[in-house]
Amino acid sequence: MAEMDTRTPRERYRTQVRAEIKEHAWEQIATTGATALSLNAIAKHMGMSGPALYRYYASRDELITELIRDAYRSLADTLHSASLAGADLTVLAHAVRGWALAHPQRYLLIYGTPVPGYHAPDAITLISSEIMAILLDACAALPSDSPATPFDAHLADHRDWADGHPAPPAVLHRALSFWTRLHGVLSLELAGHFTGMGFDPALLFAAELDDLSAHRGDGGPGD
Template sequence: MTTPRAQARTRTMAEILRIGRDHLATEGAAALSLRAVARDLGVVSSAIYRYVASRDELLTLLVVDAYDELGDAVDAAVAAADGPVEQFRALGRAVREWALREPARYALLFGSPVPGYQAPAERTTEPGTRVIVRLVGILADAYAVGALQSTDSVPVPDSLSADFSRIRTSFDIDLPDAVIARSVLVWTGLFGTVNFDVFGQYGADTFTDESALFEHQLSVLAETAGFVTASQQPR
């Protein structure tokens, strides 16, 4: 059974994360300060170190927290979708919706690196790869049932074969090099389009309906991935 002391610590950590998220939104990751967090928490600056060892530790907690929330949003959206193409679209929409809702946290994950901070791989790799693991799973499942084309008119360089072999082993998938190559393009294309939305890279007056543009981009990315319609699948 959880002790009252442990419960109090859990509540305090949750409050520290909440304050840290607020500071990300108002001050940015580079200006994150444990002293400022302690002030808003209502404790002396030295007391905060009983919970968080350093600014980098707080950044890591915020990174993991953001990755997990994004991953949860994507998992829920994919679970509610029917069929590989709709699952792919649901994943893309969930990423964009979360990013637009949480621009500061999205920037922490996918924006400019925070000066002097190096995310510890042993703590951030698993949560940080949840979305790409889900995306690869959708593509692999689609390929297994004939809902993803394997042909490609652009030859894959032989120099990439070893890299793609490692990817197959790492993700435990059975996809040919051509499909993996296109999957990488789809992955980077998805986050590139989201980045342009979140960081205002299109400019204020370029597109009147960025949501419609994103839906079109999702369709192009689905085509790039090689998804086929039900009528095109082998019987």
């Protein structure tokens, strides 16, 4: 049985308007970028006055925070679903790429150029930590007999970013290698830098996955 909506008509209307504002914000980000996001432009597009829109979002930063939170939550939920279905690291990586291609503006907002002067609140940091925890769990499940590296030793004492995850330094290293290299490929693809180069970015992404798996699993050249 569907849960009854106990909100008042005013509350439902407010939720609807806020959702519409966010949709217009995403459209604006797609054409002009997050740094040019303008609440007054959104208000004009919606046939509202600037002061009227500010009753729904008190500031540009508040709107950006909600957009970033939505983007991180969407990606985290995608990876949670894949993980619960038994996805390994490779499947999770392809899930990230699939999400990014389906939502390029959301991806670039959270992994592209930071918005000048903006600082994410702790609630958003917690969601990004969920994503990293899923990646760390998947990396920990992979077999590895790689010798320790100087960076492994460094990570033994520099692991705050892992938010208390018990993974050993070698797993932290593997996770960072996957995260940085795969985001590098995705960022270039979504920004259009592969356009006209004549190769399939999906195959490059898969090749990077294969290379990372081999190098961190058998003591190969990546160690």
